Amino acid sequence: MKKRDDIYDLYWYFACERQNIFFKKLRGEEAPWTDDSILQEYKFCNSYRVNDRVSQYLLRNVIYNGREYSNEDMIFRIVLFKLFNKESTWELLVNSFSDVTLDTFDFNKYSLVLKEARDRGEKIYNDAYISCANKVFGYDLKHDNHLALINKMFFIDHMQDKIINSKSMEEAFNILRSYPLIGNFMAYQLVTDINYSDVVDFSEDEFTVAGPGSLRGIKKCFIDRGKYSNEDIIKYMYIHQDEEFKRLGLDFKRIGNRKLQLIDCQNIFCELDKYLRVYKPNLKSNRVSIKKKYKAKNSKIEYIYPPKWNIKL
Numbered sequence: 001m002k003k004r005d006d007i008y009d010l011y012w013y014f015a016c017e018r019q020n021i022f023f024k025k026l027r028g029e030e031a032p033w034t035d036d037s038i039l040q041e042y043k044f045c046n047s048y049r050v051n052d053r054v055s056q057y058l059l060r061n062v063i064y065n066g067r068e069y070s071n072e073d074m075i076f077r078i079v080l081f082k083l084f085n086k087e088s089t090w091e092l093l094v095n096s097f098s099d100v101t102l103d104t105f106d107f108n109k110y111s112l113v114l115k116e117a118r119d120r121g122e123k124i125y126n127d128a129y130i131s132c133a134n135k136v137f138g139y140d141l142k143h144d145n146h147l148a149l150i151n152k153m154f155f156i157d158h159m160q161d162k163i164i165n166s167k168s169m170e171e172a173f174n175i176l177r178s179y180p181l182i183g184n185f186m187a188y189q190l191v192t193d194i195n196y197s198d199v200v201d202f203s204e205d206e207f208t209v210a211g212p213g214s215l216r217g218i219k220k221c222f223i224d225r226g227k228y229s230n231e232d233i234i235k236y237m238y239i240h241q242d243e244e245f246k247r248l249g250l251d252f253k254r255i256g257n258r259k260l261q262l263i264d265c266q267n268i269f270c271e272l273d274k275y276l277r278v279y280k281p282n283l284k285s286n287r288v289s290i291k292k293k294y295k296a297k298n299s300k301i302e303y304i305y306p307p308k309w310n311i312k313l
Helices: 005-026 037-041 053-063 071-084 087-097 107-119 142-156 159-164 169-177 184-194 212-221 230-247 262-279
Strands: 222-224
Touching: 005 037, 005 212, 005 230, 005 262, 037 262, 053 071, 053 087, 071 087, 071 142, 071 159, 071 184, 087 107, 107 142, 142 159, 159 169, 169 184, 212 222, 212 230, 212 262, 230 262
Parallel strands: none
Antiparallel strands: none
């Protein structure tokens, strides 16, 4: 493979500097948390996916909210949350049905609650990424097709049992990927979030999928991949992270003793693509600008992690 050396080194710089920003904010330091003008102005995801706001909401409110759920209910909750990926939509459903479980799911009732919210002008989907919206189940409204998908997954196919019995992340990914409205990107996000729970405990360093954003980042970082697939490139970054941080004199601070995982290395390529739209606009892709500028949130996140990771900040 043939790298663009300056962009390759920038990958590691971005990962380290974005992580430094995370820890400075965690310690309560005042902005600006970096001298990098691009990182000051625009919104970028964390180096660790798990530290992003929506992932933290999922952990605290969907998975580890203090209540006991069956394994089947837990998978249902995670998949339903991720299809909309929006905190206010989750809270709307919880408040409307006392809780979100297989027993409380009713297509018509859920559909009505979501339609009424939509009619009030409320956004029911997170615009961070656009979930597939074709009418594969025959409904005009996007959310009805997603509810029909939920019905097929959990009440017709009993997909939850297949996930519970899966032996690897890739096996569970393929089960999820087999459904309409679930592409490679969404299936990888779903299996990663299911793996945050105690229902399964898949190894995270064996399987990855390059999403659309990471493909753009990889293309900008590597002139020629040679015999490597996009997923091989992500694994290469995962394997060599410690030596590359050391080579560049970068003091990368982990969360606990957790290395950047494959999902994190994949995401950093996506964020690198965004960064380069400003830093090196001559490196063209089908995205030419960064959509969101950084706006500080008033609410503070109390970070939690899956207990099986044994992480203490």
